[in-house]
Amino acid sequence: MRFSVFLNARSMAPSEDRKLIQDLTAHATRAAALGFDAIFMPDHHFNGYMPIASDSYMYAAYLAARLPQMHFGFSVTSVPLHHPVRFVERINILDQLTDGKLLIGVGSGTTPEEMIGFGVNYRESGAISENNLAIAEQLWAKRMDDPAVEIDNGPHKGRVLQRIAPAPYTPRHARLMPVAMKEASARRAAENGWPAFIPAFTPPQIGGTEPMKHVAKFFGIYRRMLEEAGHAPEVVADALGWTTHTYQVVHVAETDAQARAELEVILRSYQDAIERENEYNRRAESDDANKKTDRTPNALTDDWIGTWCLYGSPETVIEHLAPYAELGIGNILCGTTTGPLTEERLRLGDQTLRLLSEKVMPAFKPAIPSSVAAE
Known part of the structure; x- marks a missing residue:
C-alpha cells in the first residue's frame, strides 16, 4: 500500500498567502x-x-524540480473550469517534467462560486466536463496535418489547426484518474488501464459512519471492469497500485485520546473556514443555474468524521487501514494540513507525517531485504 500527502490547507487572509x-x-x-x-x-x-x-499544475512543476523522485497527483481537477487546450498543454508539460509520474484526477466540480467565476453554468457542468475530456482526447491524438479540432463547449471556444506542443512523455498521454462513482467514470478508468479514486459515500449522502461498505462496492465494480478490459498484467497491477482512497483529515498522535483531542481542534478551525466559504457559495446559488444538489455535513458530526477522517494512535490507524489493504486499495491519500495553516496546525501535520512514516507505513510496505539495503 502506498501513502500520499494531500496539500489541502487554507489561507484566511492575503497576508497569509506567501x-x-x-x-x-x-x-x-x-x-x-x-x-x-x-x-x-x-x-x-x-x-x-x-x-x-489556483494553479496547482504550476506549483507541481515547481515541486517536481525540487523532488524529482516523487509522483504528483491532482484531487481533483475541475474539468469544466479549464479550456481544453490549456488543460492538455499543462498536463503535457508536467508529464515531460516528471518523466510521466503524474496522476490527473478529473471531475465535474462541486462549487457554485467557482462555476460563476469562470462563466460555467453549474447545471451544465457534468456535460461540459464530459465534452472537455472528449475534446482533450482529440487534441492529444491530433497530428499536424489532421483536420482542425473545433471547440464549442459552454464557455470554451476555439479551433486548433496544428498539434499540441509539447508532445506527452507518456504514450498517448498522462494517466487520468476518474472518481469511480458513476459507471461511466469507473468504465473510463478501467478501459484505459488508469487508476481511480474510490469514494466512501454514495450520493446524495456525502457522509456516513460505514465508509468501508461504500469503498468495497465502488472498488469491486471498478476492479471487475479493469480485469475484464483485457490489459496486460502489469497495466492492471499499476492501476490497482495507484487506486486511491482519500481522507480529508489524517491525524496521528501517540495515544487515541491525544489524537481525538487534537483532531477536534483541527476540525473546529476547518469548520470555521468552511462556514466562510459557504457564505459566498450561497451568494452564487442566488443564480438558479448554480444550485447545488447535495449538502456536506458539518465537519464535527459523526457522519463527516466517519467518512473523511482517519485518526488515532499508530496502532489504531494500522487496525483501521488493514481491511482496506486486504481489499486491494493501492494508495491512501492523507490530508495532513487540512484547515487554516497556523503554526500549530503545521506542527500537528508534521507530527502526523513522522508517526505515519515511522510506525504506520512499515506495516503496509514490504521490508527491504538486508542484502539489498546494504547495497
Missing part, C-alpha cells in the same frame, strides 16, 4: 524525505482555499 506557500513546500519536502510516494493537490479558486490550488 507563508502558506512556503510552509506547504517545506511540508511536501518533509514528506518526500520520510518516504511518502506522492504529493496531491486540489484544484480550487477564490476565497482562500489553498492559494497554490
